[in-house]
Amino acid sequence: MTRKPELLPGTLDMLILKTLTRAPLHGYGIALSIKRLSDEVLTVEEGSLYPALQRLLLQGWVKAEWKMTETNRRARFYTLTAAGRKQLGVEVSEFEQMIAAIGRVLAADSR
Amino acid sequence: MMRWLRKLGLLLARGRFREELDEEMAFHRAEAERALLNEGIEPEGARMAARRQFGNTTRLREQSEEVVGFRVETIWQDVRYGLRQLRRSPGFGVTAVLILALGLGVSTAIFSFVDAALVQPLPFEKPSRIVDVDENSAVFPRSNLSRDDYEDWKRLNTTLSSLEVYTGDGFLLHLGATSEPVPALRVSAGLFRTLGLKPVLGRDFLPGEDQPGRAKVVLLSYRGWNKWFGGRSDVVGQALNLSGDSYTIVGVMPAAASYAPRAGNRDFIVPLQDKTGCEKRRSCHNLDGVGRLRDGVTVEQARGDLQRIAAQLEKLYPGSNKDQGASVQPLRNYLVGDVQPILLTLLAGAGLLLLIACVNVASLVLVRAESRRREVAVRGALGASRTRLARQFITEGMLLATVGCACGALVAEWAMKLLTQLVPKDAAAETMPYLQRVGWNAHTALFAAAMTFAAGLVLALTPMLRHRAQALADNLAEGSRGAAGRFWSRLGANLVVVELTIAVVLLAGAGLLGKSLYRLLHVETGFDPTHLATVQVMAPQTRFANPEQTAQLQRDVIRRLSALPGAVSVAVTTDLPIQCNCDTDWIRIVGKPFHGEHNEVLERDVSPEYFATLKARLDRGRLLTEEDTNVKPAPTVISESLARKYFPGEDPLGHKIGNGDLDPKSMREIVGVIADIRENGLADDTFPAEYEPIYQSSDNYFAVAMRTAGDEKALLPTMAKTIRAIDPELGVSGEITMMDQIESSQSSIIHRVATWLVGGFAAIALVLGVVGLYGVVAFSVSQRTREIGVRMALGAQRKRVYGMILRQAGGLTLIGIGAGLACSIAAAVAMKSLLFRVAAWDLPTLAAVALVLGGASLLASFLPARRAALVNPVEALRSE
Structure with a gap:
């Protein structure tokens, strides 16, 4: 059995915020969306997802409201707030700087 | 800030938060299950897989709660954990809480009295600047x-x-x-x-x-x-x-x-x-x-x-x-000086009771700590820091003390009511108005809180001391009882000695106070106080202005009352016995050297039947008669004390006494000497007294004494009615039997309250102390079962086993009694002003206390000793 790569620490909040830029989603939808968009590489554990959502709620980066799904079930949908959108920008730019830095280290000639 | 407010909001709506989270997660599971079903997995398998994938729901919820929770909430969790622990061993919990409630409640109640009388300022403007100003003389420190x-x-x-x-x-x-x-x-x-x-x-x-x-x-x-x-x-x-x-x-x-x-x-x-x-x-x-x-x-x-x-x-x-000098003292001293010693004594007694309660609960906690030894060791080994363990003990100690305090508040409430009722209402209104202030206020609440905190600290420190003294490894290993047991019995034994010492002090205090009360109530009164009904009469000044008019009224009163069925004899007087050293007269003895000194004696004007009605004892000469009323100046009967003081070694009969100026009109002949009648308070010194015919006095306020054949109390209403029937304008008041008068005099109230309360404290202390001893001995026996088994297997007689256990208990008891007796004498000296005709080192009392405590201790140690002696060596050896 192949081991699935772990989510990079500190990136979950960013991924959730990014997922919500397109439309409001419920928790299951967020997990599913991340899984699909990453071609099933990234799996969000429920144990991290819900605490993370609470954290984002507390920070005021997302809002939550109860709505009906297309299958007519009650679910809590999370919406990105303006502050969340700004935070996403900050986190993405920080992440890109980080990736670029890591990339430079890895690309360095090792001869 | 915003974040903190949101947290607070969630804290207040924690129930809703959980519900939403649960629903959200249930939805997630259901969706996951549906997805698996769509992939063609059969329903049962899909549900199991979804659950497995999802993980432990409770744990998930806890993780989410940690995000939104506060640090304080962990303390609340500790408290809930502590409560669960208490609930798990209800015997320990209930006993500890009850004992603490008793100690805290009683001491708070007593403190509320001390507060009302001694601590709270008088409700006057700048009360500390107000002084009581009076004269003083050779015989009266304050007159x-x-x-x-x-x-x-x-x-x-x-x-x-x-x-x-x-x-x-x-x-x-x-x-x-x-x-x-x-x-x-x-x-x-x-x-x-x-x-x-x-x-x-x-x-x-x-x-x-x-x-x-x-x-x-x-x-x-x-x-x-x-x-x-x-x-x-x-x-x-x-x-x-x-x-x-x-x-x-x-x-x-x-x-x-x-x-x-x-x-x-x-x-x-x-x-x-x-x-x-x-x-x-x-x-x-x-x-x-x-x-x-x-x-x-x-x-x-x-x-x-x-x-x-x-x-x-x-x-x-x-x-x-x-x-005549001047006496000046702070007003408060004058108002509460009488009750200060008893209040401080009671506060000390209540303090000792609280201490013994704490010590007792501390030893219970210690026994429990023994059984939690392994738990603590495991937690320590798993990395729990010393502070984390300490915090748990402090939380549990404070929790116990707080629950004890909550129950103690009820005890205090009840004790305050009970104690207020111990003081007769009239006496309370007259001399102790501050009793109205007894109750809950900032002072009493603060006192209760401080005592609770102190008790909680004691309860937290005891197990901490206990666990600190041990190496962790010792506790993890089996069979380590030897060392731990020794430590425990040493601390436990010390605590028991403290308990027994306190019990002895309280018992001795109660014994001495009880003996004082007995002596006080049986003080020689010089008359027979049983079957004596008394009442006060006031005649309107306007209609009873001269001696003839009041004399006629007094004769009418005596005649009408004597005719009542059940009346044996009736008399009138200006002052009844057991009142006060008041209404004094200054006399001068004819033919004796005089330098202007104050020969202060009590003056009582009485009707001829007075001595017979009181059953006073005539020593020499004769009593007053009806004829004396017409002799001017009237003859007088003096008390033994007066005879002894002013006529030492001679016969006073026939001598004359007069006023300070020896006015011829005031010269009266001594015709009789009677044994001292106790005119004053029970605990006061007896004053010399003179008795003169009442019918020559124009006083329109007098008292009636009626000796009855049967129940004097039942006759009081009839007595008052009969006097009112003579003249409706007469004021009739103060109907009381002489026995009640003695019982309700201030000194007997103070002594009775002190005796009952300290007696109650002592009884509780005795029980707690003896139970504590039982606990220590029983625990030590249970720890030494194996040792005893070995001894018996090696040939020790049962008698020797008995002896061994009883010796241990006896040693503790002896130390406790010895220390207690020494402290008792010190305590009794300190409360000397409350003792009446009893020495602080009253041997019979102290011996009785030692005997009671010794006997009770013997009984308490006999049970575990018996269990030890009945140990079956084979079973004991096999048990470990």
Whole structure:
């Protein structure tokens, strides 16, 4: 059995915020969306997802409201707030700087 | 900030938060299950897979809660954990809480009395600047002021901004059809201004309104206002008939005025005004003084000032003022001086009880700590820090103390009510108005909180000491009982010795107080107090102005009452026995050298039947007769004390005594000597006394004593009714049997309350101490079962095993009793003022205490010793 790569620490909040830029989603939808968009590489554990959502709620980066799904079930949908959108920008730019830095280290000639 | 507010909101709606989270996660699981189903997995497998994938729901929820939770919530969790622990061992929990509740409740209740009497300031303006000002003489450390002396003191002093006086008085209140004797207060005009009290209605007395000849005005006390006028606001300006005179009501004093000395049960307050017959003499001491110190003046300076004035007056008026000095003390001392020793004693007793309760619970906690030894060791080994473990013990100790305190508040509430009832209502209103303030207030709450905190600390520290002293490894290993057991029994044994010592102190205190009470109630009275009904009569001054009129009335009273069925004999007197060392007379013996000294004796005017009615014992000579009434000056009967003091080694019969000036009209012949009748309080020294025929006196206030064949109490109402029937305008009051009078005298109240309370404390302490001893011995036996088994296997006799255990218990008991007896003597010396004719080292009491405690301890250690002796060596050895 192949081991699935772990989510990079500190990136979950960013991924959730990014997922919500397109439309409001419920928790299951967020997990599913991340899984699909990453071609099933990234799996969000429920144990991290819900605490993370609470954290984002507390920070005021997302809002939550109860709505009906297309299958007519009650679910809590999370919406990105303006502050969340700004935070996403900050986190993405920080992440890109980080990736670029890591990339430079890895690309360095090792001869 | 926003974040913190949101957290707070979530804290308040924690239930909703959980529900939403649960629903959200349930939805997630359902969706995951549906997805798996769509992939073609059969339903049961899909549900299991979804659950597996999802993980532990509770754990998930906890993780989410941690995000939104506060640090404080972990303490709350600790508390809940502690509560669960208590619930798991309800025996321990209930016992510990009950013992703590008892200790905390009782000590808080006693403190509320101390607070009311000694701590809370008097409800006057700057009460610490108010002093009690009086005279003193060779025989009385504090005696009343005479009116002339008062006026001189007021005029001449430089240290007081005001000096006012008050004295008790009584009126016949004629209101509607009723005539009722009412207690009143006669005061100088500025008394309430000096105290800083303003009337709630109307006005205070005006300056100068207390001078002779001014219009008759009266102030109502708050109590009198409510009692006689139902608190109506239109009373000011109304006329009031007091003893036949018309008074105008000028105002109503506030409830706080009842804290003024002697004002507690007075309904009416009148200004001093005309001098009474007695007040016309400088030697008549009937007033109490109250002064306010000038700014910056100390009590000592005021005393020096007034003593200087008293010395001047003594030179000016040697006949009346010889040896008369000045007594100045803070007003509070005068008001609560009598109850201070008993209150402090009781507080100390309650403190000891609380201590023994804490020690007892601490040893329970210690036993429990023993059984949690492994738990603590495991937690320590798993990395719990020392502070984390300590925090748990502190939380549990404080939790126990807090629950104990909550229950203790109920105990305190109940104890306060009970204790207030121990003091007769009249006595409470008269001399202890501050008892109204007993109850919950900031002081008592603070005291309870402080005691709870201290108790919690003791309970937290005990197991911490216990666990600190051990290496972790010891506890993890099996069979480590030896070392731990030794440590435990050492700490436990020390605690038990403390408990036993306290129990001995309280038992000895209770024993000594009980013996004092017994001695007090059985003090030789010189008469037979059983079957004696008494009542006070007041005749209106206007209609009974001369001796013939009152004598006729008194004879009527005696005649009518004697005719009652059940009456054996009836007599009248100016003062009944067991009252006070008051109503004194200064005498001079004819033919003896005299240097102006005060030969102060009690004077009682009595009817001829008086001695027979009281069953007083005649020593020499004869008693007063009906004929003596007509002899002028009348002959007199003296008490044994008077004979002993003024006629040492000679026969007083036939001698004459007179007033200080030897006025021929005052010369009376001694015709008899009787054994001392106790005229004064039970605990006071006996004063010399003289008895003269009452029918020559014009006093319109007298007391009736009736000896009955049967139940005297049942006759009291008939007695009062019969006297009222003679003349409806007579004031009849104070119906009481002599036995009740003795029981309700202040000294017997103080002694009785002290005895009951300290006795109660001692009983509880005895039980706690002995149970503590039982616990220690039983625990030590259970720890040594194996050792005992080995000993017996090696041939030790059962008798020796008994001996071994009993020796251990006996050693602890002996140390406890020894230390306790030493402390008891010290404690008894400290409370000497409460002991009556009992020495602090009263051997029979101390021996009895040692015996009781020794016996109880023997019993408590016999049970575990028996268990030890019945140990089956084979089983004991196999058990480990």
